[in-house]
Every structure is written in C-alpha cells, then in structure tokens.
Amino acid sequence: MFLSSIQFRRSLLVSLLAVCCGVTPFSSAQQNLPILGDADRGSLSPLMERKLGEEVMRDIRRDPDYLDDAPLLEYLNNFGGILVAARPDVRGEANFDFFFFAVRDPVLNAFALPGGFIGVHSGLILATQSESELASVLAHEIGHVTQRHIARMLGKQKNDSLVALAAMLVGALAMRSSGDAGAAIMMGGSSYAMQKQLNFSRDAEREADRIGLSILSDGGFDTSDMVVFFNRLQTATRNYSDVLPPYLLTHPLTSERIADIEARIRDQRYKQHADSLDFQLIRARVRVLQDSSEKAMNEAQQIFDNQLAQGMKQQTVAAKYGMAFIAFKRNDFDKAEKLLHEAQAAAAPLKPSFILTDLGIEIKLGANQFAAALKLIQAAQHQFPLSRTLAHQYASALIENKQAEQAIVFLREQAILYRQDPDVQTLLAKAYAAQGKIALQSMALAEALVINGSLQEAIIQLGIARKAPDARFYELSVIDARESELKEKWKDEQQAMKDR
Incomplete structure (x- = not known):
C-alpha cells in the first residue's frame, strides 16, 4: 500500500x-x-x-x-x-x-x-x-x-x-x-x-x-x-x-x-507527572481535526461515548468537549453550546482551561453573535492574558462587530509586542480592508509575508500598495523604503544560498 x-x-x-x-x-x-x-x-x-x-x-x-x-x-x-x-x-x-x-x-x-x-x-x-x-x-x-x-x-x-x-x-x-x-x-x-x-x-x-x-x-x-x-x-x-x-x-x-x-x-528517582486537562482536551480536538468526513465524525463520537462510560473526571470533560466540537463542526451551534456547558460544569473543580473557553468563543463567532463573543473574550483575557488565540479572536470579533478602528488600534499595539506574529498583520489587513484602506491593507499583507519568509511575494504586495488610489505621500515613502530594504535582503539571501 x-x-x-x-x-x-x-x-x-x-x-x-x-x-x-x-x-x-x-x-x-x-x-x-x-x-x-x-x-x-x-x-x-x-x-x-x-x-x-x-x-x-x-x-x-x-x-x-x-x-x-x-x-x-x-x-x-x-x-x-x-x-x-x-x-x-x-x-x-x-x-x-x-x-x-x-x-x-x-x-x-x-x-x-x-x-x-x-x-x-x-x-x-x-x-x-x-x-x-x-x-x-x-x-x-x-x-x-x-x-x-x-x-x-x-x-x-x-x-x-x-x-x-x-x-x-x-x-x-x-x-x-x-x-x-x-x-x-x-x-x-x-x-x-x-x-x-x-x-x-x-x-x-x-x-x-x-x-x-x-x-x-x-x-x-x-x-x-x-x-x-x-x-x-x-x-x-x-x-x-x-x-x-x-x-x-x-x-x-x-x-x-x-x-x-x-x-x-534505572537509577533515577521516579517522578510522577499529573496530566493537565488541556492534554486530554487537545487530544479530543485533534481526533476531530484529523478527519472531517462524516464517517470519521461518527467514529469519533463513538470513542467519546466510550470515554464517558469510563466515568473518569478528565476523560468525561474531554469527551463532552469532543462532542461539542463535533457539533460545532456540523454548524449545530445550539447543541455545541449545550455540550460545552456540560463539559465546563464537569471541569469546574479543575484549573481553568483556555481550550474550553476558546470553543465557547468559536461557537459565538460561528453563530454570528459577535457582541456576545466580545463579552466572552474580554472576560477570558483576565484569565489568560498571554493567549495569542484570544488576542486573534478579539481582533476578529471587533472587525466582524463593525469596530474596525478599535481593532486597528489593538492590532497596532500587538504588532509592536509580537513582531513575529503573521496573524496580527493578516488581521490588520482585514481591518484596513473593512475601512476601504487599500494601500494600508497591502502593506500589512506584505509584512505578514515577510514574517513567513516570503520576500518575493512581499515585494509584489508592496507594488500593489504603491498603485493603490488611496496611497498618500507618507505611505509611498514607507513603501519605497521598505521595498528597497526587502530587495536588498532578498539579494543577500540569494547570494548566501549560492555561497553555501
């Protein structure tokens, strides 16, 4: 085979x-x-x-x-x-x-x-x-x-x-x-x-x-x-x-x-490590992500049913979460939310999990309940202030909730703090697009491409930004300087590859 x-x-x-x-x-x-x-x-x-x-x-x-x-x-x-x-x-x-x-x-x-x-x-x-x-x-x-x-x-x-x-x-x-x-x-x-x-x-x-x-x-x-x-x-x-x-x-x-x-x-002292709830939750998520076919979803459902029958705390939470994720993938948001609440209730005595919180936000976003999603995200940010997933969801919810300007302010701050996060630049481009700012949109996309190592594509995107009807003198100056920098970097990299 x-x-x-x-x-x-x-x-x-x-x-x-x-x-x-x-x-x-x-x-x-x-x-x-x-x-x-x-x-x-x-x-x-x-x-x-x-x-x-x-x-x-x-x-x-x-x-x-x-x-x-x-x-x-x-x-x-x-x-x-x-x-x-x-x-x-x-x-x-x-x-x-x-x-x-x-x-x-x-x-x-x-x-x-x-x-x-x-x-x-x-x-x-x-x-x-x-x-x-x-x-x-x-x-x-x-x-x-x-x-x-x-x-x-x-x-x-x-x-x-x-x-x-x-x-x-x-x-x-x-x-x-x-x-x-x-x-x-x-x-x-x-x-x-x-x-x-x-x-x-x-x-x-x-x-x-x-x-x-x-x-x-x-x-x-x-x-x-x-x-x-x-x-x-x-x-x-x-x-x-x-x-x-x-x-x-x-x-x-x-x-x-x-x-x-x-x-x-053999001579090392035995160390018992207690598995985190997130480990069990992520395995349940991966089981669903591995194969999205209806047959595979039904097989995953059966596995989660068997986990529930075991009656173990973390396995119960993970099984309910897995079932909720299947319902979410099938766009059955009401069922997904019900099952997620059951998972959260079962997990109540345990340490809070950003994976459980994330699915609740995903459900709200999937159901186009953007205001409700924003409330969940703002509450979760106090529990998980360093979560990149929550930061991305917050920006997405702001954009979808017609708050593009607030999203731009937030994302610009994120871009300074997390210079190597391409998703920040991609979301920034989406926020600019919502405002019809074509030049800034293309410039943000170019930065995302740079972070991902696609210098040639980034240079092309800067060319698109230069031709945008709303490109002003300041943007044009930034584009010229950045393009020159990237072209020089591309030239150096090509030479280094030849010399390797």
Missing part, C-alpha cells in the same frame, strides 16, 4: 532530511550537552539553517494537511516552551526560537526541521497516552535541533545527499504516473546513501535520546514514559509489511536503543 500524494510529498521531505542527519558540536562553555563527531563545523551556518527551515515551513503551511488550528498551535508551543525552559541551553549558540506544529496524518511520526521547527503527526498525538509520552517525543526532537544534526550532515555528506536527492526527485516524477514504479526508484536510489548513514544516524538518535531524557527530568516529567512510548511504537511497526513506516525511516528504533534508555533511567 503506497502513500497518498500529500503523504508522499511529506515522506519525501522528511526522508531527505533524515538522509542529511548528522552532528555539529558546540563549545562546552556554552552548553552542557553530550558531543559526538569531530570538531569540524558543517558548512551550514546557524543563520542559513534557520533560513532553510523557514523555507520548508513556508511550503508546509501551504499544504492542506498543515493543522493551522489556533488552540492546537498554542497548546503545542506552550508545552514545548515548558520543555525548552527546563533546559535553556538547548537553544545553543544559535539561540533558536523553537516552533512546534502539527500535520494531519494518522501515521505515527514526528520530525525536526533545520532551525528549530518541530512537527508532529496528528496520529502520534492521539497515540500518546500521557503528557510525559508526548513530552518524550518533543524532547527527543529538540535534541536533534540542539545538536544541529541536519546541518552537520549537509556539511559532511554532500555527495551521498545529492545521490539520494536526485533519486527521490526522479521517484517523485515517476510517482505521478505509476505509484509502484516511483516508490521503487525512490527506495532503490536512496538505499545506498541511507545505508551508508545508518550507523551514524543511530548515534545521532542515541544522542537525541540522552538530551531528551535530560529535558524530561529537569522539566518534572516521567522519564520512564519515553521507554513506554518507544515500546508501543516498536509494537505498532509490526503492522507494516511491505513499506517501512516513516518513523523508522527517520528514527531508527532498535531494542539496543531502548535498552540504553532503560539503563539511563
């Missing part, structure tokens, strides 16, 4: 990055992390590594299977932030700003991209049975980023990487007409390079395991859950017969590696 076109593109990308997996050491004065390999640095600088990651992310964000879901992204990045904060030195000399995201795919997999971008499949999130298990996967991927494994292999194994890349591209073209032929070409062409890298890749995996265990321990998570989850993954791979599962392509998982982890945690 072969992958769908979208799955194949993603598998192609991740497999290519796996072929390029290696090690770059850091100065021991900068971080206390284990070092493998010699002292030579790869040819990929931290700056170019980040740029490469941004370019890959730009393509991933355009994929319909990229889960651009605000509560899910906020949960993953808050959770990932806890792991990074437990060991700040994992940012390394490059001081990487980590970004965690999810893609819609039932296959158990997770992957690290150059420059601090870490992706996880929806199927893996659902397969984790505790927050410590999810933490073990993310911590492992943080280890890959910290040690700059991809950058190292790009510097040390260029020839083999080119062999694999050429074969994979040929396979991708062949796949369009014949899935079997394309897969055969890809696997045959890449096997030489991948086999040559396998032993080194296993060393990198063990290194990422050691770093991951350190992060788990310092973060207060149960380190034994790394072994538990890896054992479950190993069992799951037995279901694959003809095609090697993606996780094994990118993360060679052996009994020796699991035994090594067990030996390292």
Whole structure:
C-alpha cells in the first residue's frame, strides 16, 4: 500500500532530511550537552539553517494537511516552551526560537526541521497516552535541533545527499504516473546513501535520546514514559509489511536503543507527572481535526461515548468537549453550546482551561453573535492574558462587530509586542480592508509575508500598495523604503544560498 500524494510529498521531505542527519558540536562553555563527531563545523551556518527551515515551513503551511488550528498551535508551543525552559541551553549558540506544529496524518511520526521547527503527526498525538509520552517525543526532537544534526550532515555528506536527492526527485516524477514504479526508484536510489548513514544516524538518535531524557527530568516529567512510548511504537511497526513506516525511516528504533534508555533511567528517582486537562482536551480536538468526513465524525463520537462510560473526571470533560466540537463542526451551534456547558460544569473543580473557553468563543463567532463573543473574550483575557488565540479572536470579533478602528488600534499595539506574529498583520489587513484602506491593507499583507519568509511575494504586495488610489505621500515613502530594504535582503539571501 503506497502513500497518498500529500503523504508522499511529506515522506519525501522528511526522508531527505533524515538522509542529511548528522552532528555539529558546540563549545562546552556554552552548553552542557553530550558531543559526538569531530570538531569540524558543517558548512551550514546557524543563520542559513534557520533560513532553510523557514523555507520548508513556508511550503508546509501551504499544504492542506498543515493543522493551522489556533488552540492546537498554542497548546503545542506552550508545552514545548515548558520543555525548552527546563533546559535553556538547548537553544545553543544559535539561540533558536523553537516552533512546534502539527500535520494531519494518522501515521505515527514526528520530525525536526533545520532551525528549530518541530512537527508532529496528528496520529502520534492521539497515540500518546500521557503528557510525559508526548513530552518524550518533543524532547527527543529538540535534541536533534540542539545538536544541529541536519546541518552537520549537509556539511559532511554532500555527495551521498545529492545521490539520494536526485533519486527521490526522479521517484517523485515517476510517482505521478505509476505509484509502484516511483516508490521503487525512490527506495532503490536512496538505499545506498541511507545505508551508508545508518550507523551514524543511530548515534545521532542515541544522542537525541540522552538530551531528551535530560529535558524530561529537569522539566518534572516521567522519564520512564519515553521507554513506554518507544515500546508501543516498536509494537505498532509490526503492522507494516511491505513499506517501512516513516518513523523508522527517520528514527531508527532498535531494542539496543531502548535498552540504553532503560539503563539511563534505572537509577533515577521516579517522578510522577499529573496530566493537565488541556492534554486530554487537545487530544479530543485533534481526533476531530484529523478527519472531517462524516464517517470519521461518527467514529469519533463513538470513542467519546466510550470515554464517558469510563466515568473518569478528565476523560468525561474531554469527551463532552469532543462532542461539542463535533457539533460545532456540523454548524449545530445550539447543541455545541449545550455540550460545552456540560463539559465546563464537569471541569469546574479543575484549573481553568483556555481550550474550553476558546470553543465557547468559536461557537459565538460561528453563530454570528459577535457582541456576545466580545463579552466572552474580554472576560477570558483576565484569565489568560498571554493567549495569542484570544488576542486573534478579539481582533476578529471587533472587525466582524463593525469596530474596525478599535481593532486597528489593538492590532497596532500587538504588532509592536509580537513582531513575529503573521496573524496580527493578516488581521490588520482585514481591518484596513473593512475601512476601504487599500494601500494600508497591502502593506500589512506584505509584512505578514515577510514574517513567513516570503520576500518575493512581499515585494509584489508592496507594488500593489504603491498603485493603490488611496496611497498618500507618507505611505509611498514607507513603501519605497521598505521595498528597497526587502530587495536588498532578498539579494543577500540569494547570494548566501549560492555561497553555501
């Protein structure tokens, strides 16, 4: 059984990055992390590594299977932030700003991209049975980023990487007409390079395991859950017969590696980590997001029914939430609100959850009850003042409630505080559009594109702003200066890519 076109593109990308997996050491004065390999640095600088990651992310964000879901992204990045904060030195000399995201795919997999971008499949999130298990996967991927494994292999194994890349591209073209032929070409062409890298890749995996265990321990998570989850993954791979599962392509998982982890945690003091309610809620949300077909919705409903029958507090709340989210997806807002209230009542003794609050706001916005949504958001902002999801919803509700000017004031403040948030600029463009300010709308869209790394598209958008009938002298001056700056930046980046 072969992958769908979208799955194949993603598998192609991740497999290519796996072929390029290696090690770059850091100065021991900068971080206390284990070092493998010699002292030579790869040819990929931290700056170019980040740029490469941004370019890959730009393509991933355009994929319909990229889960651009605000509560899910906020949960993953808050959770990932806890792991990074437990060991700040994992940012390394490059001081990487980590970004965690999810893609819609039932296959158990997770992957690290150059420059601090870490992706996880929806199927893996659902397969984790505790927050410590999810933490073990993310911590492992943080280890890959910290040690700059991809950058190292790009510097040390260029020839083999080119062999694999050429074969994979040929396979991708062949796949369009014949899935079997394309897969055969890809696997045959890449096997030489991948086999040559396998032993080194296993060393990198063990290194990422050691770093991951350190992060788990310092973060207060149960380190034994790394072994538990890896054992479950190993069992799951037995279901694959003809095609090697993606996780094994990118993360060679052996009994020796699991035994090594067990030996390292044997003398550690046991730490029990209580799962947050948000973990159970986000798994319920992901279950619905993973497949929006009616059949899948009915299957999810059955799973939530079974959770209710267990009578456990968090499972009950999550099941009610999942049912409410299904009703919301079906545009049955009255039923969604009723089920959500039941979930909130069941969760009353527990710590407040922004995920529950978010769905209540989503329901109001979906039902076009914008004034009611604003009230909910304003109340929630006192509980969750740092929530980016709530900030975006507040701006959206203001715009929909014909309060564009107030939205613009708020978003301009947000743009100063959160300079790397593209959604702020996108919402600002929407607010300007509501006022008919075409030049400012295009300028805001250009800034959103810059944040996402799309310099060429941003320059085009500035050209549109210049031609707008309402572009005044001040806007034209800003456009000219910004365009000149972006063109110079684009030129520098292109030159750097040639020199790499």
